[in-house]
Amino acid sequence: MELQLWDAFRETLPPAEHMDEIRGKNKALRHPGTCSWVFEDEAYLRWENETNTTLFCVGPPGVGKSVLATAVIDELKKSESLVLFLFCENDTQQMDYLTGSLIRQLLAQVDSEKDLGLLDNVGRNIGQTVLRTLLCHRSTSRNPGRASVSLVFDGLDRIDLEVSRSLLAFFSSLRDEIDIKIFATSTFPASLTAGEESVTTLPMLASNADLTEYITYHVTPPGSLSRPEHTKFYDDIVEATEGIFHVASRIVEILSPMRTKFEFQQFLRHWTQEYRHLDHVFNDLIKPRTKRLQSGLAPNVINWLTFSHRTLTTLELRHALVADISEYLRAPPELDEITLALHGIVMIENEPGWQSIRFFHSALHAYFRHKRDNEAFKIQDKIVSYCLRQLSRVSSSDGFCESDEDFEERLRHNPFFLYAACHWGYHTQACSEPVPAALRFLDNHASVEMSSQAIFIEKASSDAAGYTRRVPRHVTGLHLAAYFGMHGAAEELLNEGASLSSVDTQGQTPLWWAARFGQDKIVRLFCRSDTTTLSLLMMAKETNLIRILLRAKYKVNTPDASHDTPLHHAVRRGLVETVGDLLSAAANTNMQNMGGETPLGIALNNSNQEIIHLLIGKGAYTDFVNTAKFRKAFHWQDDQTLEIFRDDRTTVLRLKPSERRHFDEWGQSERFSLQQKVLRDIPFPPQLRESIDNLQIEELNLEIIESRDNDSHINYYVEAFMWNSPSNDEPLPCEQLVLCWDVYQEKQTQQWYTKAHFTTMPHIWLPDNGAVFLRHFLVHVKHTWLAYCEANLVDLHLRKRIIGSKGADPELLDHLLENGQKWLSHRHKLSKVALKIRNFAKAYCLKHNETGDLEELIEAIDELSAAVGKKLGELDENSRDLIQLECNLVSIKEARESVNSSTSMKRLSWITFIFLPLTFIGTLFGMNIDILDETKPAWWTYIPFAAVTSLMTSVVWLLFQFTEVGSLTISLSVYTVRADHKR
Incomplete structure (x- = not known):
């Protein structure tokens, strides 16, 4: 053949530069050090050393298969073997074009002057014959023995399936003459010929090492990150790529202009929710496949994978794809049909016992949701309709499976049942309008139990014997609506009279289910009316669920049948964290149950110090709690001084700090109250102490002392003298009852306020002001005097003495007359004390702007006077009765004489x-x-x-x-x- 004719033949072939340009671009994309993993892989080494083998590298779009193919070409070219390659681009490339490209590569290595005979033979043939001739010639010229050639085909999935199969079949037919090794890449293995032998499939995902190397090179972390944070920064980016190099490159492009730590963190947290980022990352991968993805099975598969509530198994997806009116007449499509229709954007995952199908990147769910936003309602309507049709096939009488075998038979008969039963309710939330069939389903008890059984079996993921019975029974439609978050259906059921107090066999209410399964809207709906769930959660110690209810504004002060509030239950069970949560949610610390117990009283009985501090810090009343209980709970001694202390941050009960010995040693912004069981270490100012020392002890008396440091600081001291209960053998000892507080006047506002408080009463609390402090003191005085009077009323000491003497004791009558005179004296003294304290109360409240508490204070004084006066009258009458009895006994004695x-x-x-x-x-x-x-x-x-x-x-x-x-x-x-x- 003349050279001019040869040149004319060469012009009919595809340009040689095109494949080289693609290879060059891929080579430029390869980051140094990446793709090395393949040359160490066992499958690659075996392919390289054996003859007539095919290594099929399969990976999702964008994983870097073309770059890997280029790396393999470069590696093979280091040897003496003949290396040919093809970079397939689209389905317009037919067999002639592909073989022509290979011929062009072979002819580029032919010496036209030396091989004129070969050129002459080639020139008289076309296509595959020329390729066969050239392959034999070039491979034997390099290796005088058996002809050998290495072929690298990238992107066989991009060309027509039949073309790729024809290409592979052609080279397979040459293996009897030539040792042909094929390294091919594709997004799915369907390109393989059915009869291909010695084929090895190598799944491909970019290695974390390669991705880290690539990202580290192109992205500089913000300077505010510490060295340990650098590692996490790169790890987060690698995790976001999910092994896809294309995703990594697009993320790098987005991150490149960012400079602050906040920008990086916001992107990595939310990029899958930003449509512009999703388009930037995935458009180049999905748009070339748009035409194929809009025909056949592809749209339905994408709809199910996009809108399914969990990953579907391949069996479930196959049966879901026949969801039309004649579904029972159609056979489900095979898995190869599905993967071929999706053109590589899905991956098959094999797990022990099951096989699932998913998109090659999790963010594709959001991408396709965005692309199908306008038709989402329609898609969800179809899914709900299909799910309910599948469930309706189960007879209502067979709703709950009593045995494992029955349930497994149901799954064999209807493979889509498990997904339909467990997830139909989620899809109803995204429908265009309420689904009447869904409400009918919830009203049917058998259907509800059928669905709930499937839900808990799927969640348990256990096949141990009896798994079908280890699920709750007595589940109501309201429970199921709560589980799925069906707000509208739940409202309808409540309007129809469904009970929020209904419990399943595990003792859980519908609100419990809503909180347990994260349905916040349902939780807020049920919290408006529920009165039992929070207490049940307390008894079950479900701390996390309790917090969910509290965040939903549950009515924390709702009592149960025993008038116990949730706070009572939490304190009784020692749930410290829950008590804190309830207090933060404004739980009432002072509500009483039917037994009269407050949460603080329960905590004291249990000696739970931490809870006691929490309750006091949130305002639990301590004014009527005997300090002996505090001393017992905290192991404090009787001779130690107790203190309730409050500053700008907290209120705490504690022992008085030893370094503080006087009222003036506390800070200006601090308020405190001290309690001593017996008056010993007196923290009073010296001037007041001197006045106290001059007081004379007098029975049933009350003294008031006012001591001034200056016009803006006044100390008040009140002391009452008491008796303990009478004894048969000892006289009644006298007891001091002391109250002391100071009053300060703010210079700027001219307002008075109390800071320091002291008492020997058996109670400790921090009063709002002096009037309240005094009122409580008077109440205690009243109870103490009444207790003394009551003890004398029921005392048998004198009666025993009278009866024992039988009128023979000449001094007894005089003693009785003296005792009777005492009660008359006490009644007179009581009226004087009441008048004195009443006058003091009026003057004090007027002076210190506490008139708002004057009425209650006067009422306490009147109650003291009336109640004790009444008892003293009874004692006087009792004394007269004793005198009369003694006189009668004396008369009887004389009569006996x-x-x-x-x-x-x-x-x-x-x-x-x-x-x-x-x-x-x-x-x-x-x-x-x-x-x-x-x-x-x-x-x-x-x-x-x-x-x-x-x-x-x-x-x-x-x-x-x-x-x-x-x-x-x-x-x-x-x-x-x-x-x-x-x-």
């Missing part, structure tokens, strides 16, 4: 009327019995006389013994004799 005199007279009557007459008769008889003679009367003449005397004596004795006449007569005689004797 009278009875004893009567008995003596009766004994005397024996002597007088019986013994003496008989003695007289006997004596007379004895004296005369010996002198009886004939001239004297006969002895028996005395017998009648003796008989008459004895009879008369017996009659008189019987009258005295069995009638009162005689006794009264004698008794009157005795009293007459005594009276005459006393006179």
Whole structure:
């Protein structure tokens, strides 16, 4: 062939420079040190050392396959083997063009003068025959043995599928003559010929090392980042790329003009939400495929992958793609059809037991959502319709599967059931309008339990025996609406009378579900009316869910049936963090339950020091809590001084700091109150202390002392003298009850305020002002005096003494009269004390602008006077009763003495009327019995006389013994004799 004809043949071939230009561009894109991983990969090394092998490198778009192919070309060219390459661009490139490009590369290596014969043979043929001839010639010229050639084909997915298969089949047919090694790249493996042998697939994602090297070279972190933050900065960018070099390059372009740390952080956090960033990153990858992605299965696949609530398994997606009216007549498409239709923008992931399909980059969800924004409602409507149709195929009587086998059979019969049951509700939220079928579904108990069972089985992800029964039962439609966040449906159910207090078998309410599953809108809706969930969460110690309810403005002071509030439950269970959260949400620290317990009282009973501090810091009332409980809870001794301290930041109960010994040693902005059980270490100013020392202890008395440092600082001291409860063995000891506070006047505002407070009452608190402090003091005085009076009312000491003496104690009546006089004296003293404190209260409140509390203070004084006065009156009446009792006992004693005199007279009557007459008769008889003679009367003449005397004596004795006449007569005689004797 003449050279002119050869040159004409060469002109019919594609330009050689085109492939070299593409290679040059790819080479420029390759960052030094990247792509080296492939040359160390076991699959590549095996491909390089074996004959007639094909290594298919498969990766998603933008991963850097073209750059990798260029790196492989450069590496192969270092050897003596023949290397040919193709960079496929689009589906307009047909077989002739591709073979022509390879011929052009081969001819560039032909010496026209030396190989004129070869040129002559080539010139008489075209296409694949020329390519075969040239391949054999060039490969054998380099290696006299078996012909060998390395082919690198990049982007076989970009050309028509049949063209790529024809290209591979052509070179496969030459392997009997030539050792052909093929290194090809594609976004999906469908380009392989069905009969291809010795094919190895190498999945490709850019390595983190390559990405880090590339990003480090092109992006400079802001100067405000520390050295450790540099590493995290680059790691965050690498993570955002998800192994896609194209994404990395676009992110680098966006980050390049940024300079501040804030700009970098904002982009990395939110770039997937910015449509302009998504377009910049993905348009170059998706737009070339737009035509293919708008036909066949592709649009439906993209819709499902974009709007599905979780990643679909390949089986679920295949069945979802037949979602039309005749779906039960159609067979689901095969996986190869799906991947081919998506043209490489999806990836198949194989996990143990399942296989899923997803976009090659997670941000593509947002990208396609943006692109399909106008038709999103329509797509969601179709998804909901299909899901509910799939669920309707399950008989209502078969809603809940009682065994694992039944559930697995359901999944085999309907592979899309699990997704439909678990996610249908989420799709209803994005529909164009409310779905009536959804509300009907929620009203059907069997359907609700069928759906809830599937939800918990999917969440548990456990196939252990019995998994179908380890789910809650008694789930209501309101529970399910809460789970999915179906706001409109939940409102409808509530309007129909659905109960927020209904619980499943795990004790969880609909609001619990809403908080547990992150449905904030439903949480806010239910929080308006729910009254039980927060307390249930307290009992379950669900701290995180409690915080969700509190953020939703739950009514934290709602009591339960026992009038326990959530704060009661939290304190009772020792939930310190939850107590803090409730207090921050304005929980009432002073509400009482049915047992009269406040949260502080429960904390004291449990000796929970941390909670006690929290409650006091948030205003829990301590004024009526006995300080003995605080001392026990904190293990404080009776001789230690307690202090409630408040400054600009906090209120705290503690022991008085030892370095502070006087009122003046506290800061100007501080307020405090001290309590001592027994008055010892007195923190009063010297002038006031001197006045106190001169006080005289007096029963049931109340003294008031006013001490001035100057006109703007006044100290007030009030002391009352008390008694403990009476004792049988000891006299009533006297007890000091002290109250002291100071009042300051602000120079600028001329307002008075109290700072220091001191008391020996068994209570400690920080009063708002002096009037409130004094009122509480008077209330305690009233209770103490009443307790003393009550103790005397029920005291049996004097009564035992009275009964024991039986009127024989000559000093007892005097003691009773003296005691009665004491109560009269106390009543008189009480009226004087009430008058004195009333006058002081009026003057104090007027002087210190506390008139707002004057009415309550006067009322406390009146209650003290009335209540104690009433008890003193009862004591006075009781004293009179004791005096009357003693008088009666004395009278009884004297009467008994009278009875004893009567008995003596009766004994005397024996002597007088019986013994003496008989003695007289006997004596007379004895004296005369010996002198009886004939001239004297006969002895028996005395017998009648003796008989008459004895009879008369017996009659008189019987009258005295069995009638009162005689006794009264004698008794009157005795009293007459005594009276005459006393006179």
